[in-house]
Amino acid sequence: MGRIKMEGVVLYPLRRIPNPKGDILHALKSTDGGYVGFGEAYFTQIHACEVKGWKRHNRMALNLVVVIGKVKFVIYDDREGSATQGEFFETTLSPDVNYQRLTVAPGLWMAFAGVDNQTSILMDIIPEPHDECEGDRVTLETIPYHFL
Numbered sequence: 001m002g003r004i005k006m007e008g009v010v011l012y013p014l015r016r017i018p019n020p021k022g023d024i025l026h027a028l029k030s031t032d033g034g035y036v037g038f039g040e041a042y043f044t045q046i047h048a049c050e051v052k053g054w055k056r057h058n059r060m061a062l063n064l065v066v067v068i069g070k071v072k073f074v075i076y077d078d079r080e081g082s083a084t085q086g087e088f089f090e091t092t093l094s095p096d097v098n099y100q101r102l103t104v105a106p107g108l109w110m111a112f113a114g115v116d117n118q119t120s121i122l123m124d125i126i127p128e129p130h131d132e133c134e135g136d137r138v139t140l141e142t143i144p145y146h147f148l
Contacts, residue, residue: 005084005089006075006077006084006087006089006108007077007079007082007083007084007105008077008079008082008104008105008106008107008108009075009089009102009103009104009105009108010033010034010102010103011091011100011101011102011103012032012033012034012100012101012103013099013100014026014027014065014099014100014101016095016099025065025067025095025099027063027065027101027123027125028063028065028101028125032101033103034061034063034101034103035063036061036127037127037128038125038127039060039126039127039128039129039130040125040126040128040129040130041123041124041125041126042123042124042126042130043067043121043122043123043124044121044122044124045119045120045121046069046071046112046113046114046119046120046121046122047114047119048114048115048116048117048118048119048120049113049114049115049148050113050114051111051112051113051114051140051147051148052111052112052113053074053109053110053111053112053140054076054109054110054111054137054138054139054140054142054143055109055110055111055135055136055137056107056108056109056110056135056136056137057104057106057107057134057135058106058107058134058135058136059106059128059134060106060126060127060128060134060135061103061104061105061106061126061127062102062103062104062110062124062125062126063101063102063103063124063125063126064093064101064102064103064104064122064123064124065093065100065101065102065122065123065125066093066094066095066099066120066121066122067095067121067122067123068095068118068119068120068121069094069114069116069118069119069120069121070092070093070094070096070097070114070115070116070120071092071093071094071112071113071114071115071116071120071122072090072091072092072112072113072115072147073090073091073092073093073102073110073111073112074088074089074090074110074111074112074113074145074147075088075089075090075104075108075109075110076088076108076109076110076111076143076145077089077108077109078109079107079108088145092115093122094116109138109143111140111143111145111147113147113148115148
């Protein structure tokens with residue numbers, strides 16, 4: 001199945017350097033595409049078969065990297081005038097199978113599900129310190145999508 005392209009969503013392949021004592025996993029450099037500044041980096045967990053979302057950031061681009069486990073990301077575009085308005089984009093990322101950085105532009109709705117049999121951990125690098133008032137949230141039922 002081909003990947004659906006969505007305006008404002010980019011996947012960047014990441015470098016994984018094998019090391020017998022533990023691999024090195026690159027995430028983001030200031031010279032990389034998708035880098036728009038640094039304000040905060042944080043980790044979040046998602047348990048197996050759980051879904052977090054929907055959330056939309058209004059100013060911030062997200063740079064998401066799964067460092068443990070496997071996470072399915074779903075992006076929904078309801079932006080007026082967007083070439084991909086009304087469409088969904090989905091991808092599943094893992095450090096072992098599909099090690100990439102997902103960059104999501106402001107204005108897009110995002111949710112994600114833990115699709116591994118363990119708790120997964122992802123890192124988000126955002127261009128400003130987190131501000132609870134900067135984004136919007138709606139319940140999972142608000143945007144119709146079957147996650148699991």
